[in-house]
Amino acid sequence: xxxxxxxxxxxxxxxxxxxxxxxxxxxxxxxxxxxxxxxxxxxxxxxxxxxxxxxxxxxxxxxxxxxxxxxxxxxxxxxxxxxxxxxxxxxxxxxxxxxxxxxxxxxxxxxxxxx
Amino acid sequence: xxxxxxxxxxxxxxxxxxxxxxxxxxxxxxxxxxxxxxxxxxxxxxxxxxxxxxxxxxxxxxxxxxxxxxxxxxxxxxxxxxxxxxxxxxxxxxxxxxxxxxxxxxxxxxxx
Numbered sequence: 296x297x298x299x300x301x302x303x304x305x306x307x308x309x310x311x312x313x314x315x316x317x318x319x320x321x322x323x324x325x326x327x328x329x330x331x332x333x334x335x336x337x338x339x340x341x342x343x344x345x346x347x348x349x350x351x352x353x354x355x356x357x358x359x360x361x362x363x364x365x366x367x368x369x370x371x372x373x374x375x376x377x378x379x380x381x382x383x384x385x386x387x388x389x390x391x392x393x394x395x396x397x398x399x400x401x402x403x404x405x406x407x408x409x410x
Numbered sequence: 411x412x413x414x415x416x417x418x419x420x421x422x423x424x425x426x427x428x429x430x431x432x433x434x435x436x437x438x439x440x441x442x443x444x445x446x447x448x449x450x451x452x453x454x455x456x457x458x459x460x461x462x463x464x465x466x467x468x469x470x471x472x473x474x475x476x477x478x479x480x481x482x483x484x485x486x487x488x489x490x491x492x493x494x495x496x497x498x499x500x501x502x503x504x505x506x507x508x509x510x511x512x513x514x515x516x517x518x519x520x521x522x
Binding site: 299328330336337338340343386397398399400401402403404408 | 442444446452453454455459470499501509510511512513514515516
């Protein structure tokens with residue numbers, strides 16, 4: 296049963312600490328997305344990769360967020376230093392994107408709380 | 411910039427009712443429209459995908475329609491059940507492999 300796996304599921308940290316979230320996309324998918332979900336803003340796109348190359352990270356605060364895809368089986372989202380306003384659920388999604396996005400598969404999310 | 415709006419934000423209905431969830435988007439030049447379901451504390455699950463050349467898609471008790479010219483889509487749920495309680499989100503993309511833009515969802519409660 297293919298699925299997107301995210302770790303950690305929950306993270307509580309103090310302001311100023313580094314946070315790293317990891318995502319294992321579905322094998323064979325060529326595109327990986329990072330979204331952030333909050334009550335106020337809903338789902339916001341942070342960054343996405345096609346065939347491991349970053350296509351757009353304009354949704355991320357560049358001074359503190361970074362996203363990488365070191366290999367086809369791992370995508371990472373790092374926040375350094377973390378701030379209370381970063382508290383949210385971070386979702387990774389993967390899909391086989393050809394002409395258009397097609398069906399997306401989401402992980403269960405990483406719930407981040409920054410105190 | 412594409413904006414997706416879902417009305418109502420929350421809906422509570424008795425079991426057995428047929429219901430309609432609405433989604434509107436500001437830029438009609440979309441390629442696909444997708445409806446997702448999200449259970450509390452979980453990720454999103456794709457329910458239906460309507461491609462630009464299609465007007466509707468059906469899966470079981472769910473039927474989604476798309477009117478690109480008016481910038482609207484509806485998700486029809488027939489004979490609602492308590493297990494349908496969840497948040498339903500719609501999302502659109504454009505031609506050219508652009509990411510999905512999501513609405514904020516409609517939180518549905520089906521009361522037994």
